Amino acid sequence: MHDIFSRPKFPNAADKANGPDKEKGVSVLKRLSQRRHLAWLATLPSWNQLFGDAWRDLLTMTLVGVVGLVFHFDNVVIGGNDLSFMIWNERNEFVAYEVGKPRLDNIIHIWLSALLAILVPSVFFVLAQIRVRSVYDLYVAFWMNLRAIVVGSLFQVMNKSLIGGLRPHFLAVCEPNPSVGPGDGAGYHGLYFTWEICQGAKRSWIKDAVKSWPSGHTTVAFAGFTTLSLYLNGKLKIFSDERAMVWKLFLFFAPLLGACLIGGAMILDHSHHWYDVFGGAVIGICSAFTGYRANYASIWDYRFNHIPLQRAKVRWNHRGDAAPSGHFVYSTAPESRFPDFAHGHEMKWAAGGAPGDAAEWNDVQRRPGQQGRWRRPTEAAAPSYTSPTVVPSSEVSHIPDSHDTLQATPV
Structure with a gap:
């Protein structure tokens, strides 16, 4: 199975020797695939593939967005x-x-809150591709964030209009x-x-002023920035089976701090009460969690939470499988699915890295200065002790004082 995060290889010496004549008639994507740092761009989908994967989402989000905008700009008030x-x-x-x-x-206008929630995560998604190098991962991350924001916005605008509340002013x-x-x-x-x-x-x-609950600014901010925090955790393996470095923890909490500051600004400028901000944060966080899990293999399981899922029966087969099923297999086989940059010590994590149920970290036969390796559960580990000799019970009776000097190990 093609590795999602496999690194492109250098062209061999024969390909280099052929020179430009070899590349005549070769497509641009084919040429990109022969470049070490640009090969991942060769997986760009055609417009037909892209539209086939995205048109349903675009249609749904457009309809949802129109409903939300009508309620917002027409200032619909029912509960108030x-x-x-x-x-x-x-x-x-x-x-x-x-x-x-x-x-x-407003200290921060709603348009600025929405722009930050979209733009800031998108910048990090792009920067991550310096090492991840996956067009599909970038595509899934961008639309995942946008969907979380749209869903959260619909929830908050409907609650404002149908329930509402009195603003501090x-x-x-x-x-x-x-x-x-x-x-x-x-x-x-x-x-x-x-x-x-x-x-x-x-x-x-x-x-x-009668549409205070919940805070729309806070909903949008937490939807976008929580999505970014989950994405960083998936790529950097911040919460996993090894101690996280402090800079990774700060990087994880930085987007959440930004969302909290936006929510706090709504209290300072007398736009919302504290419980309006809290309600908006809950809606935004729920939108981000559901959006991330709907697009990636897991949220907290460090073995799989960096892997973007594929849809069944779509034209864009980004993994290059001959007959893709569209369903991700949660295999415990130690395949190299984790990018090396995720670990300060380059531990070469495997897809099944949980102790006891997937693979074990084996450093018994490790040479000095050499990293350990993951081994399959069926692979025998090197014995670190001498197995005891089992003496048959028929022979034990002929040994003097056997009950004091020798104990047979039960079989």
Whole structure:
């Protein structure tokens, strides 16, 4: 089976000796395949192959995106129409501190949050190809991130419109009717009101101020940056069966820190409450996890979580198999699927690297200065001790004091 991360080989001496005449009539992709650092580009799909793999996803994401944009730009409000809030208590004292903050400009606009969530992971996906060198891996990673963002955005915009909540600056844009006071509303002592008492000049601001939950900025940020963290873990094997180097841990948490800062900015500019940000983070993280697992062989299993999955019955066969089934086989055979750059000590990990169920790390016969190797479970290990001699029970009785000097090993 063709290795996903196999390294291209140098052309042999005979091919070099033939010179340019040998390459006459050879396609550009064929020539690329003969270049050590550019050979992975030879696996670029044709437009027919690419469209055959992506058109269903493009259609689905377009429809989902249109629905989300309609709800967002039309400022659809359903749940917010029925929200009740209390401004004063029965003694006419102001109590709505959580929704009485001033309205401020966004520190980070929604378009910037979405751009960062798409652009920053994409840059790292491209940089990873310096060593991964897989067109298919780059393709899967990009669309995986975009799908996670689109799915998370749909969830948050539907919740905003159908459920909603009062933003921290609600009263600042509402400007309640000054003639209304305790006892003029509904509920206990007539203390609860709806947004019908608002007299603010900008109705669009009022409608937006009742769509606080969840935070769209935070959803998009956590969807994109969590996807990036999972991708880095899969490629660098940060959480695996060996101690991780500190720089890898910082690299894993850096995208999550960026997402947290974006969510925190929404609290600072009085756009959201803390629970709005928390809800958006949960939606974004769930979108990222489901998106990653739908496109890669595993999330946390270090043996497989770097391998992009292939679809069944598609025209783009990126692995070069004669008859691809489209289904990944979770084999415990120690095939070299891990890129060397993932390990500081170049341990040459195998696909089945879990102790006890796949392959064992065998360094019994290792020479000085030489790395160990993975061996198959069926491969005999070098004996490190002398097997005991089993004495038949018929002979034990003829040995004097055998019960004191010799014990037969049961068979």
